[in-house]
Every structure is written in structure tokens, then in C-alpha cells.
Amino acid sequence: MKELLYYQDAMQQEFTATVVRTGSEPDGRQYVVLSNTAFYPTGGGQPHDTGTLNNTNVIDVEKIDDEIRHYIEGEASTLSGEVHGKLNWKRRFDHMQQHAGQHILTAAFVELFDAPTVSFHLGSEQVTIDIAVDSLSNEQLAAAEARANAIILENRPIETKWITEQQLADYNLRKEVAVTGAIRLVIIPDFDYNGCGGTHPTSTGQVSAIKILGTEKMKGNVRVSFVCGGRVLAELAMRKTVLADVARQLSVPETEAATALTKLLASQKATEKALVAAKExxxxxxxxxxxxxxxxxxxxxxxNRTIQELQKLARFIVAERADVIALLVSENEDKLQFVAARGTQVDTSMKELATNVLPCINGKGGGSDQMVQGGGERIIACEQLLTAMQEALQ
Structure with missing residues (x-):
């Protein structure tokens, strides 16, 4: 395990190895096993590497039964003897930045607030850590982010070391390790000591920056979403584009976009309220x-009248005249909807009427003897449904 190239030098991008064997999974996936590899397999919360072996694409890497299988596009039989491996370095270095950034941010929460991370996920767009606390204030988030970025700016070395179980007591680990035998530590001196099998840059400065994006409650913990390194720049570029577009549409400077949008939304809310009153x-x-x-x-x-409009109209009609029945039907795209209501001087049950006409449109409905509503498929004309409702009263 220690001799694997991605552990010897996580910054290695290309290598030469010998094909030990090839094989295929029951699902048809073809794979190659090499004498050594710089391709990192999925594990420890870090996704696998991709790249090429000669000119063949490596699309997945897994560690199975103490061997590392490189899943490829095409036939594994085309690879034999000595092969040249090349990592998709953009993907690998991104994963290294995110993983190291997670170590740094997690350690910052522990150092400042004694708030440990209980789970970690490195996604394709964001990274999340679940922190064992009931809540985190904006001030705490800002403090943890600032501490993490300070560690990055100090450009501290990120060291790795293999130790035995007997040597664990010599290190102030952030959490207990789950493996036995040879144990790999990832160390940021005087800040974080943690058992980890992932790949990391050689210094904190290579993480570049950490930005917390948001939080949410998750099973009694707080999930913190964040990005590191190149993803910070991508996130900034995306938000800059959105902000510039909003500011352009509002015809204001970007610094005034939030205020202008607040005013616009307040105006829209007032307009909608006035519109509802006018419709009423x-x-x-x-x-x-x-x-x-x-x-x-x-x-x-x-x-194209909504069921809400039909209901209000029916109520207004029977309120205006206590001796009438209001039968209102509307055709809305592929649906038919209806409302039936009676005035206080009428004894006819609207529920019975609905029971009789709903089968005509394969519909469903509900209500009371005084008023019902229903809807179904437009398998008959709007006028035919209205006729059926009138006939049901006879």
C-alpha cells in the first residue's frame, strides 16, 4: 500500500507501469490491473481519478480484493506489457484541493468551537461536512472560514506519515482512526492531525481559498456547504455573472442591485394585492x-377560468340570490372543471349532482350539499357537461 505512486508523490501526473492482468466484471466493464499506479481509487470520501492508459480512457478506478482495477473504455485486451498512464490532472488536483480544504475547515470548527465533523462528502460542485452541533451562527461560520483561510495563507506544509497502532498515542488525532495495521496520517503541523487515505497538496497554500456557501439542518447536525481552490473562482464567476445580469435588467449599478430588487419585489407584491382586489x-x-x-x-x-374563480363567482351569485342554483363549468387545456352551488332557499343537494356527473369526465370532486367542485378529463365538450349537470337536477 505504501508503495503506491499516489501515496509516494500525490503531485505525480504521469507514470509507466506493467499490465499484471486484465479482466471484466459481470456487468461487462473491462478493467486492467497494473504493477503500480498513480490513479487514485474511490475511497475515504474522495472520488476516483480518470485519465488514460496509452490512448485508452480510464473512466473509473476501484480497489477490490487488494488490487486496484482501472476500468477502461473499450477492450482491456488491447493493453499489455508496459503502458503509459496519464492522469486527468484538473480533476485530481481539484479533488486534492477540496479534500485538503475539508481537513482545514473541519479543524477550524474543532479548534474554535469544539464542533467535530461527523461526515464528509466531496461532490462534483460542492463539498459538505456535517457538524455535530444544533446550530451555527453567521458569526461562527465567518470565524471558521477566516481561520481556515488564515491557515491557507500561512502556506503550512501538508505532511503524510505511516505509523503503527502502537504509535497512535504519540499523536493528538482529531478523531479515532477506523483502520488497523499500517495507518496513514495527514498532518498540518500545530493545527491538524488526522488519519486519512486520500490525496492532498503538499502545502495549505495550494488549496488557495475556502468559501462557505450555506448551511442546513441535517438529522440533528448542521450541514455546511463550501468550495475550495478553483471552485471558489468558478463560484465567484457564476455569481458575478448573475449579479451583473440582475443589475443590468434593473438598470442600476451592481452595488445597488439588492436594494433595487427589494424595492421591485415590494412594488410587485403591492401590485399583486391590488390586482387580487380588482379581480374580486x-x-x-x-x-x-x-x-x-x-x-x-x-x-x-x-x-380558462380557474377553479378558484369559479368558486368565488358561485359564492357571489348565491349570496346575491338565495333562490338560485349556480352551475359553472370551465375548459382548461385537457381538463374540465366545475362548481355547483345553491342559495339558502334551495333544498337540492349539490353532492348528489356531483355524484351523477363526475363519471362523465372520469373525475373526482368534493364538497357539501350547499356547494361542490370537481374536475376530470376533457372527454366531452364543456357545454355537454353543463347539460349533464342541468339534467341531474331534474
Whole structure:
């Protein structure tokens, strides 16, 4: 294990090795086992490396039964003898930055607040750590981030060391190690001592920067999302693009975008409130006009009226005239929806009416004897449903 190239020199990008054997998994995936490798297999929370063996793409790497399998595109039989391996260095170095950044941020939370990390995930866009606390204030997050970035700026060495179980007592480890036998430590002197099998840069300065993006409650812990290194620049570029676009659309400088957006949203909320009031008033006028009819059954077919509008209109109609039944139907794309309501002087059950007409549209509905609503498929015309409702009253 100690002799693996990615442990001897995590910064090594290319290597030469000999094919020991080839094979295939039951699912058809082809793999190659080498005499040595710089390709890191998935493990310890760190994703696998990718790259090439000669001109063949390596798409996955796993450690199985004490051998490292390099899963490739194409036939493994095309690789034999001596091969040249080349890592996708952009991917590997990104993982190294994120993993080392996690060590640094985790240690900062422990140092400042005695808040240990209980789990860690290195995703393709963000990194998360779950911290064993009930809550973290913005001030605590800012302090941990500042401490982590201070460690980065100090450019402390990141050292690795193999020790035995008997030597564990000589080190002030952040947490107990879960492995036995030869144990690999990742050490940032006078700051963090941790058992870890992942790959890391040679100094904290290579992590470049850490930025916390947010938090959320997660099973009694607090999950902290963050990015490191090149991902900080990518996140900054993305947010800069969004901010510039918002500022452009609001016709204000970027520094005033938040204030302008707050004003715009407040104005929109006021406009929406006024619009709702205006719609209510229009529905009242519409109900008065319909209730002025001489008939005792007011049956109307609409197009693209919401069920909420139908309900309000029906209530207004029967409130205006206690001796009428309001039957309102609307066609909305591939659906038919209806509302039936009765005035206080009418005894006919609207629930019975709904029971009779819902099968016509394979529909569902509910309500009371005074008022029901329902909806279903538009398998008949809007006017046909209205006719069926009128016939159900007879």
C-alpha cells in the first residue's frame, strides 16, 4: 500500500507501469490491473481519478480484493506489457484541493468551537461536512472560514506519515482512526492531525481559498456547504455573472442591485394585492349581472377560468340570490372543471349532482350539499357537461 505512486508523490501526473492482468466484471466493464499506479481509487470520501492508459480512457478506478482495477473504455485486451498512464490532472488536483480544504475547515470548527465533523462528502460542485452541533451562527461560520483561510495563507506544509497502532498515542488525532495495521496520517503541523487515505497538496497554500456557501439542518447536525481552490473562482464567476445580469435588467449599478430588487419585489407584491382586489370586484359585478337573470338555474360555460374563480363567482351569485342554483363549468387545456352551488332557499343537494356527473369526465370532486367542485378529463365538450349537470337536477 505504501508503495503506491499516489501515496509516494500525490503531485505525480504521469507514470509507466506493467499490465499484471486484465479482466471484466459481470456487468461487462473491462478493467486492467497494473504493477503500480498513480490513479487514485474511490475511497475515504474522495472520488476516483480518470485519465488514460496509452490512448485508452480510464473512466473509473476501484480497489477490490487488494488490487486496484482501472476500468477502461473499450477492450482491456488491447493493453499489455508496459503502458503509459496519464492522469486527468484538473480533476485530481481539484479533488486534492477540496479534500485538503475539508481537513482545514473541519479543524477550524474543532479548534474554535469544539464542533467535530461527523461526515464528509466531496461532490462534483460542492463539498459538505456535517457538524455535530444544533446550530451555527453567521458569526461562527465567518470565524471558521477566516481561520481556515488564515491557515491557507500561512502556506503550512501538508505532511503524510505511516505509523503503527502502537504509535497512535504519540499523536493528538482529531478523531479515532477506523483502520488497523499500517495507518496513514495527514498532518498540518500545530493545527491538524488526522488519519486519512486520500490525496492532498503538499502545502495549505495550494488549496488557495475556502468559501462557505450555506448551511442546513441535517438529522440533528448542521450541514455546511463550501468550495475550495478553483471552485471558489468558478463560484465567484457564476455569481458575478448573475449579479451583473440582475443589475443590468434593473438598470442600476451592481452595488445597488439588492436594494433595487427589494424595492421591485415590494412594488410587485403591492401590485399583486391590488390586482387580487380588482379581480374580486370584477367577479362581484359579474355575479350581480348573472344573478339579474329571471331563471332559477344559472348555468354558464367558460374557458380558462380557474377553479378558484369559479368558486368565488358561485359564492357571489348565491349570496346575491338565495333562490338560485349556480352551475359553472370551465375548459382548461385537457381538463374540465366545475362548481355547483345553491342559495339558502334551495333544498337540492349539490353532492348528489356531483355524484351523477363526475363519471362523465372520469373525475373526482368534493364538497357539501350547499356547494361542490370537481374536475376530470376533457372527454366531452364543456357545454355537454353543463347539460349533464342541468339534467341531474331534474
Amino acid at each position: 370586484e370584477l367577479l362581484t359585478y359579474e355575479a350581480k349581472a348573472l344573478a339579474a337573470s329571471d331563471t332559477h338555474i344559472i348555468a354558464i360555460a367558460f374557458h
